[in-house]
Amino acid sequence: MAISVASGKGGTGKTTIATNLAAVLGKGIGFLDCDVEEPNAHLFLRPNINCSEIVTIPVPDVDLEKCDFCGKCADFCQFNAISVIGENILTFPELCHSCGGCSLICPQKAISERPRELGVLEHGFSGEIEFVHGRLRVGEAMAVPLIERVKKHIDSKKIVIIDAPPGTSCPVIATIKDSDVVVLVTEPTPFGLYDLRLAVGVARILKLPIGVVVNRADLGDEGVFEYCHKEEIPILMTIPFERKVAEDYAKGQLLVKESIWQDRFLALWSKIEGLVK
Amino acid sequence: MKELVIISGKGGTGKTSLVASFAALCKNKVLADTDVDAPDLHLILSPKIKHEEAFKGGHKAIIDREKCTECGECQNLCRFEAISEDFVVDDIACEGCGVCVHFCPVEAISFPQRVCGKWFISDTRFGPMVHAQLGIAEENSGLLATLVRNQARVIAQENGLDLILTDGPPGIGCPVIATVAGATAAMIVTEPTVSGRHDLERVYGLTQHFQAPALACINKFDLNEYMTEEIEKFCKAQKIPLVGKIPFDPRVIEAVVNGKTIVEYANGSISKVIAQVWQNTYNFLKSLP
Numbered sequence: 001m002a003i004s005v006a007s008g009k010g011g012t013g014k015t016t017i018a019t020n021l022a023a024v025l026g027k028g029i030g031f032l033d034c035d036v037e038e039p040n041a042h043l044f045l046r047p048n049i050n051c052s053e054i055v056t057i058p059v060p061d062v063d064l065e066k067c068d069f070c071g072k073c074a075d076f077c078q079f080n081a082i083s084v085i086g087e088n089i090l091t092f093p094e095l096c097h098s099c100g101g102c103s104l105i106c107p108q109k110a111i112s113e114r115p116r117e118l119g120v121l122e123h124g125f126s127g128e129i130e131f132v133h134g135r136l137r138v139g140e141a142m143a144v145p146l147i148e149r150v151k152k153h154i155d156s157k158k159i160v161i162i163d164a165p166p167g168t169s170c171p172v173i174a175t176i177k178d179s180d181v182v183v184l185v186t187e188p189t190p191f192g193l194y195d196l197r198l199a200v201g202v203a204r205i206l207k208l209p210i211g212v213v214v215n216r217a218d219l220g221d222e223g224v225f226e227y228c229h230k231e232e233i234p235i236l237m238t239i240p241f242e243r244k245v246a247e248d249y250a251k252g253q254l255l256v257k258e259s260i261w262q263d264r265f266l267a268l269w270s271k272i273e274g275l276v277k
Numbered sequence: 278m279k280e281l282v283i284i285s286g287k288g289g290t291g292k293t294s295l296v297a298s299f300a301a302l303c304k305n306k307v308l309a310d311t312d313v314d315a316p317d318l319h320l321i322l323s324p325k326i327k328h329e330e331a332f333k334g335g336h337k338a339i340i341d342r343e344k345c346t347e348c349g350e351c352q353n354l355c356r357f358e359a360i361s362e363d364f365v366v367d368d369i370a371c372e373g374c375g376v377c378v379h380f381c382p383v384e385a386i387s388f389p390q391r392v393c394g395k396w397f398i399s400d401t402r403f404g405p406m407v408h409a410q411l412g413i414a415e416e417n418s419g420l421l422a423t424l425v426r427n428q429a430r431v432i433a434q435e436n437g438l439d440l441i442l443t444d445g446p447p448g449i450g451c452p453v454i455a456t457v458a459g460a461t462a463a464m465i466v467t468e469p470t471v472s473g474r475h476d477l478e479r480v481y482g483l484t485q486h487f488q489a490p491a492l493a494c495i496n497k498f499d500l501n502e503y504m505t506e507e508i509e510k511f512c513k514a515q516k517i518p519l520v521g522k523i524p525f526d527p528r529v530i531e532a533v534v535n536g537k538t539i540v541e542y543a544n545g546s547i548s549k550v551i552a553q554v555w556q557n558t559y560n561f562l563k564s565l566p
Binding site: 007008009010011012015035037038040043044076078079097098099100101104105136138139140141142143165166167168169170171172173177189190191194195198201202205206219220221243246247249250251252 | 285286287288289290293312313314315317320335336354356357369372373374375376379380411413414415416418419446447448449450451452453454468469470471472475476479480482483486487500501504527530533534536
């Protein structure tokens with residue numbers, strides 16, 4: 001079973017919810033940090049990383065001996081990743097989406113593929129929690145293939161908690177699309193509400209059950225609560241603003257080291273389980 | 278003409294609140310919001326839309342079931358697992374590469390342009406603004422961010438405005454690259470948390486990669502003075518100008534709730550700090566070629 005923790009707006013508390021939930025469930029849990037642009041969960045779960053692999057995607061490699069500069073590859077490529085100018089052929093690997101079209105289409109069979117590095121995937125354990133995250137290479141635009149690789153580490157028999165990136169575009173969709181339930185973390189401000197609506201839209205297109213966690217629930221207005229009520233989206237948990245919570249977060253400490261927070265996160269878990277059934 | 282982009286790495290550090298206040302403090306500029314999948318600046322600036330246009334980003338494959346012979350060639354060739362067992366293209370998985378379209382032996386697959394969102398040119402109480410909304414579950418946020426920046430540049434040129442002020446997206450991926458590449462300077466808004474500190478380093482790396490001079494601002498600095506010192510040390514070591522430290526203040530959230538910028542909403546110290554941050558930023562921008 002996979003539970004994604006997502007948000008629309010950034011900085012609402014996804015990582016706080018995901019890491020504390022994993023920590024309170026403990027043994028046998030899998031944790032995936034799919035925010036490969038800015039992975040943060042390791043700062044809280046502090047896993048021992050025991051293996052690391054470089055993740056690549058295939059990009060074109062042109063054999064100039066065979067190429068006759070016909071330009072069919074350049075005409076075909078939807079992403080402007082290959083270009084023929086006179087007797088010269090240029091590739092732009094960072095624009096390549098790895099569809100393989102250019103090598104399929106080349107009449108001279110002059111295009112093979114070589115790997116291009118996107119980032120690294122790291123695997124380890126935080127206590128009895130199995131931990132995987134990806135770190136996108138700085139300057140790299142292609143987050144999705146790295147996210148897909150991180151997700152391949154899901155053992156579908158396990159309970160897997162997935163920390164999603166912010167936003168509502170491709171990296172989020174790639175992260176949450178096969179989940180059994182999506183927990184959307186928001187804050188009760190007009191920013192939080194606007195982005196929550198977008199995130200709910202994404203989850204509904206993907207036909208995923210959703211529940212909402214409202215963080216800093218007493219700083220803001222009623223908009224998020226009214227919206228959830230109207231849309232019949234269950235509010236699974238509210239967390240009031242407490243300076244102590246913010247300070248613990250700042251230091252990279254988990255809330256569930258205290259028993260009161262263990263109870264709250266166990267209560268959250270039973271509501272999440274209820275959504276799946 | 279100069280372009281200041283405001284980014285953060287980590288989300289929720291206060292980019293949009295700060296940009297909105299800068300909008301109120303700064304004259305002769307055009308505003309841009311390149312956080313196209315979760316844009317929020319319009320919630321404070323209440324833009325009056327003057328021009329709206331569909332954003333066409335790429336194509337999508339559609340299989341004509343009448344012509345399809347179910348030979349399976351498209352499924353074999355598609356690397357995105359976008360074609361179902363019963364030969365329907367999954368719009369969400371489809372990358373728009375065109376491989377299936379080209380190699381279908383019976384030409385059963387069409388490839389129309391895909392409308393991925395909308396973009397707008399608007400008027401606000403602080404001047405013109407270019408913004409966008411990516412369609413739900415659509416792609417090409419980088420292209421749309423680039424389009425927003427280009428339109429903002431056109432407006433600045435046409436109206437003789439000296440500055441483009443751009444509210445960027447979180448992260449370091451595609452839309453952030455599209456926001457930072459070629460900007461005059463990138464302001465990184467960070468916060469004194471382990472996450473803020475970690476993400477600052479990566480997003481600063483991105484500004485270096487694209488040769489955009491960076492400057493930093495620490496928001497809610499008093500929530501963890503130790504981490505604020507750590508960030509200050511990092512900025513000093515990397516020679517990143519620190520243009521200000523903003524204290525935690527609930528009035529920042531109240532301002533958002535009231536649809537106002539902080540400098541409009543709150544008199545007193547918080548607004549003075551932000552005005553000083555803007556002044557320091559402006560001086561830094563002036564010093565750049």
